[in-house]
Amino acid sequence: MRGGAAALLLIAATMASGDERLSGTAFMSPETRAMQADDLANPGMFAVLEGARLWEETAGVSGRSCAGCHGDAAETMKGVAARYPAFDEASNAAVDLTARVNLCRTRHQDADPLPPEDPRLLALTTFIGHQSRGQKIEPDPDPRLQPWRELGARLFRTRMGQLNFSCANCHDDNAGRHLAGNPIPQGHATGYPIYRLEWQSMGSLQRRFRNCLVGVRAEPFAYGSREFIALELFLADRAAGMTIETPAVRP
Amino acid sequence: MATAMVNIPETAAPGEIVEIKILISHPMETGFRPGMDGKLLPRDIIRSLRCEYDGETVFTAELHPAIAANPFFVFHLRADRSGEITLVWADEKGNEFRQSGQITVG
Known part of the structure; x- marks a missing residue:
């Protein structure tokens, strides 16, 4: 309950600032947040x-x-x-x-x-x-990145896999709800690479993408592929102005 | 590879309850998981942890395969004398690792 109240406070504070975007950390349990916040407990x-x-x-x-x-x-x-x-x-x-x-x-x-x-x-x-922890995400405005920006935005909304889900189906339409027992965050990649308790190790944003893609029974894109870089760029734009938390801890 | 991150307070009031923290970098391989070749990966875990306060053992723990990678411990001590606080942990092969800090009480 206390965790729920803390999360509500956090949400209220963010809404008050006029920005309704939340880091994935806001959706985590109090225990996971405590582990992330204490450098001596954060693996x-x-x-x-x-x-x-x-x-x-x-x-x-x-x-x-x-x-x-x-x-x-x-x-x-x-x-x-x-x-x-x-x-x-x-x-x-x-x-x-x-x-x-x-x-x-x-x-x-x-x-x-x-x-x-x-x-x-x-x-x-x-x-x-x-080294950028605490700083705001400021995506590269280079116009030559436009094709990647467009590809990333399109992929985010493209339904994929046997379950036929797009990223947006979960992270826009159902953020804040639960998928099985797990909270669905808003898809703001502010803490990568992350330490994931399930992996018992660090992992990149691309590993997270592959996880999601396998989850919807889609063939994951290859590491370093144009598609993944485009998605990373799209997510950087989506989280522009939010604070970097690297290394974040996820369950 | 850094092996552990330890928090031992440097100073304390007499009788104060202080918090000792240790996060050990370790894979804690269970011995039940098959590797890429299908053969079981040999068990490789931290077996034990103990804390010595001015030469006296004040905390011990036994670890088992179900404990996740990078085990984290927090416990409390009553700081009643100045001295060295040493954390000692041992792996599967009996290799001991230690990290210590001086606490000044007064």
Whole structure:
């Protein structure tokens, strides 16, 4: 009950500010919220610590570390996650933070790209995302991203899979209600990568997408696909101005 | 890999109840899950945790396979003397890990 009251207060406070959008955290149990709020209880902080270590570690034949070029992440990476996915000139495409880390590895460190959901890759993206915690999401306004924006908006509303559901069917039409025992959040990806208790590990937003797609019995898009980057960009627009919480904890 | 995040208060009033927290980074592999090759992944869990306060054991816990990855413990102590608070945990192979902090009472 107390948790319900706290959630109502949170909802009331947000409504009072004129913004009816809520982070997924608002839909979580008091226990899960407490775990996320306390850095000494949040298992996602292990990924932040590991990411900080990897930031300083050299990779590939170049012998360069992330810090070798980017210096102190607390300064140089502050606000970076807030404006991703962004446009990459060289590949003439939208890239998310995960793809950016791997592009840095292949272009500048002369290292192999890390496979999707590799703990090292998640540690780095969590560490970089964490540098923007508390900052507002400010999507990249680059007009060249328009095709991705349109694709993302369209995919969000496209029914898929044997159950024939679109993202919007749950996260717009039924947000705040429950699917089986689980609350349906509004689809504001403010805390990725997340520590998910069910996974007992960190996971990217794309892993979450794949979860949802498998849930509606659809063939999930591949990691790093144009479709997923487009959806990430659409969600960044949807959550523009909301506060980054990386690493969030989910059940 | 960081192995644990520990909170041990640095100071306390005599007789104060203080909170000790420890979050241990560990996969807590149950031994019941098959891996990609279909064979069971060997069990790999933290077996025990204990807390020593100025040399005296004040808290112990036994862990079992049903405990999720990255186990988290919170417990309370009455701070009645200055001294070292040490958390010691042991894994499947008997390897011991420890982390400690000094508490000043007064």
